Amino acid sequence: MRKGLLLAFSTGLLLTACDNSEKTGETFHVEVSAEYDDIAFVQHFTGDSLNIVDTLRFEGGKASGDISAALPYGFYQIKFPGEQILRFQASVGDEISISNVDLNASPLHYQVEGNKDSKKLRGMHMLMARTIAHLDSIDMLRxxxxxxxxxxxxxxxxxxxxxxxxxxxxxxxxxxxxxxxKADTTQLVNVFAFMHYIGQHRVLPVEQEYPYYLALDNGIGSTDKANHPLFDWFHKDVVNLRRTVERRRLILQASRNMEPGELAPSITSTNPSGEEMTLKSLRGNVVLIEFWKLDCGPCRQNHLHLAEMYEKYGDRNFEVFSVNLDGGDGQSEMLLKTAWRAAIEEDGMTWPNHVSDMNGWDSQIVLDYGVENIPRTILIDPRGVILGIDLHGEGLDRKLSQIL
Incomplete structure (x- = not known):
């Protein structure tokens, strides 16, 4: 059976805890009917936290109670066994009526009355239910x-x-x-549209649907919900998305400039001993700039051939300038440098020009050279002008034999 999930926007941010510290002292009322006689948890959802605020006890298929509001305007979910959940919105003083809860369906089915945002959440939920039911029927036929x-x-x-x-x-x-x-980009409830997954696939993937993320971010940001914790959580991720998209744009722009006849950007970085090295210091030599990482298998295999090329042409004013792209994401710089030194020795990288700023893919060098994937090589002439891109193996050997 297909998995239809309504997940958190940022993987790893959803936490579960019992915490009533947020309560405002005011309440909303909820009534629920279901073929169920046990307890269910009422949880307050803010995006980066999921806190149990109350418990509903079902007797004769019904449960009701005055729930302490975590916020004047908040989003909640009732959690039944088996990871079955239904979501609703409630403000202080609201009367929420949830009926016809069918726990035998997956995801469950239900009806809700009380406010328009709860109805919209149900609309999203039932859209997922219909999608999964249809995909499951297709799977059976297949x-x-x-x-x-x-x-x-x-x-x-x-x-x-x-x-x-x-x-x-x-x-x-x-x-x-x-x-x-699109119906209303100022509605906070629309944040939940970005939580839909079918299996492992996000229904509104960031790269293809980025304008919708921006439209909702701008729309809600212009309302009184701009200070709501759910929007704060969503907005932080959109800010990161903006940075990622802008970075990709700059990388793409730089990659288009990496053509034969263009001047290679300058590089200033540090070697494994912490000493500053520059690409410019190698002017007067034909230089192969290579980008690699410790866990890049093809990069490590390429080093064997580069070692042969360096031995063959090293005495003819040929140099290799290796740029390591490990680091970033909170990795230990000390451990990475130790592994970096070991790899240089293991791979027979006998040339002296090795640099890394330990910023990984966030390195300014990546931006300057438009590096989108590795292994990546740029061959430059003694003036620093690009001669060729991604030359490897016999192709590199032929090129070097022609110009040296």
Whole structure:
């Protein structure tokens, strides 16, 4: 069965705790009906925290209570066993009525009355329920075809049809969420649209749907909900997204400038001993700039060939300038430098020009050179002008034999 998930926007930020410290002293009332006779937790959701604020005890399929409001305007979920949840919005003084809860469905089904945001949350929830039900039915049909032992000429066309149905269902879900957001980009409840996943796939992926993230961020930011903890959480992630998108733009722009005939950007960094080294100091030599990381297998294999090239052409004014891209993300710089030195020795990188600022992919050098993937090499002439890009193996050997 397909997994349809309503997850936190930033993986790893969702915490569960019992904490009533946020309560305002004011309440809202909730009534729930379900074929269920046990307890369920009422949890307050802010994006980076999920706190139990009360417990509902079901008797005869009904439960009700006055719930202490965590905020004057907040988002909550009722958690049943088996990770079954339903979400609603409640403000101080609200009367929330949740009925026809069907715990046998996955995700569960329900009705809600009380306010428009709770109804919109239910709309998102039921959209997911319909999507999963449809995808599951397609999966069953697909499995029947796959299990057929007889040769049937229609088999491939049917499987292709089911694959196209999967895509159509996903796109319909995606378009529905977009329509909900576009209807009013000032509604805080729309943040939940970005929490929809089908299996491992985010329904509104950042790279393709970035304008929707920005529209909602700008819209809510212009309202009185700009100080709400849910928006604060969402906004922080959008700020990071803006930085990521801008960085990608700069990298793409720089990569387009990395063409033969262009002057290679300057590089100033430090070697394993902490001493400053510059690319400019190698003027007068043909230089191969190579970008690599410790965990890049193809990079490490390429070092074997670079060692041969350095031995073959090193006495003809040929140099290798290796830029290591390890680091960043809170990694231990001391441990990385130790591993870096060991790799230089293990890979036979006998040339003396090794640098790293230990900032990983956040390095300014990455931006300057538009490095999108590794291994990456740039060959420059004695003036610092680019001769070739991504030359490896025999191609590099031929180029060096021509110019040296």
């Amino acid at each position: 499995q029947r075809i796959v299990n057929l032992r007889t040769v049937d000429p229609r088999k491939d066309s049917l499987l292709q049809h089911y694959h196209e149905s999967d895509i159509e269902t996903f796109l319909y879900h995606q378009d529905s969420l977009k329509s909900m957001i």
